[in-house]
Amino acid sequence: MRYAISSNVYTRFSLLESIERIHHCGYSALEILADFPHVSPLDVTYHEAKQVSRLLEQRGMSVSNINANTAVCVFPLAQNSGETIFEPSLCNRKEEVRLQRIRYTERCIDLAVEWGASCVSITSGKCLAGNHPDQAYEFLVDSISRILQYAEKRNIRIGMEYEPGLLIENANEAQRVLETFDCNSFGINLDIGHAEVLGEPLAETIQRFNEKITNIHLEDIRGHKHYHLIPGEGDIHFEAVLEALQSIGYDRYITFEIYPYSDDPDGAAKRALAHMMNYNYTH
Structure with missing residues (x-):
């Protein structure tokens, strides 16, 4: 297992x-x-993308994942939805909104190629007013199908x-989506805190x-409250988590997602890594 941290902190x-x-905090991946x-x-330009590539190479940094879970940067198209985090979503009932999110995700795939990431994470979005879950699921499946065609190539x-x-x-719902596609290019970005x-x-x-x-x-979780804590500050038994990952031969990244600590991201990054290095499951 290798540790990375999300830039969203x-x-x-x-x-x-x-x-x-992140490099100065002792990480080799983000x-x-x-x-x-x-x-x-x-909107990112060719020059801007190459700047990131050069810096990653200079610092010997890898990219664990492109986090395409939120798209506030393209939110104006869905500004009347009342949802400001996950819209425009892949399950929105309006086709033009879904297509915007699909285009955004395809561009994230391009950036993953440019920056050497092997994966891009996505979310379903919420069921907004007038979009019954059954209908929303059909829209989601169609959106994922289009994204996978682009990603597989x-x-x-x-x-x-x-x-x-x-x-x-x-x-259970994630398993249903997996079984709908059942292909090597589609999997789960597993958030341990969400499961907790x-x-x-x-x-x-x-x-x-x-x-x-x-x-x-x-991240850590205390009392089943959805608030991302630094590992060691909540209730999760991380040794059992690492043992389970070792049992399945997991050799990809473990990415800290501790965005509530934006006031002191360096301190949070160092504390997270220091806590997890206490366990003997890293290489």
Whole structure:
């Protein structure tokens, strides 16, 4: 297992500044937030993308995942939806909104190729007014089908992340989506904290998804409240999590997602890594 950290805890800094700071905190990998203020995938220029590539190479940094879970950078198209985080979504009932999110995700796939990431994470979005879950699911499946056609040609895996409150919000619903496609290019971006919030047995959930896990999001959770804590500050038994990952031969990244700590991202990054290095499951 290799540790990375999501740049979404560094939202007070540019992406280039975030890469430098994460490097100085002792990391050799990061997840890149494909959203404001780090990258606006539909607007990023060739020169800007190459700047990131050069800095990653200079610092010997790898990219664990392109985080395409939120798209505030393209939100104006869906500004009347009342949802400001996950829209425009892949399950929105308006086709023009879904197509905007599909184009955004395709551009994230291009950036994954450019920056050497093997996977891009996505979410389903919420069921907004007038969009029954059954209908929303049909829209989601159609959107994912289009994204996978694009991703497969570029050898990038797409990882669905489930989250409480979304259309796809638990392991059973994520399993249903996986079985709908059943292809190597589609898997799960497994957020351990989300599983903990939902009361899902963590080791069993890891073993359930097994080789379908494209990336791990890791944070601590206390009292099943959906608030991302630094590992060691909540209730998660991380040794059991690491043992489960080792049992399935997981050799991809474990990415810390501790965005509530934007006031002191360096301190949070160092504390997260220091806590997890206490366990003997890293290389």
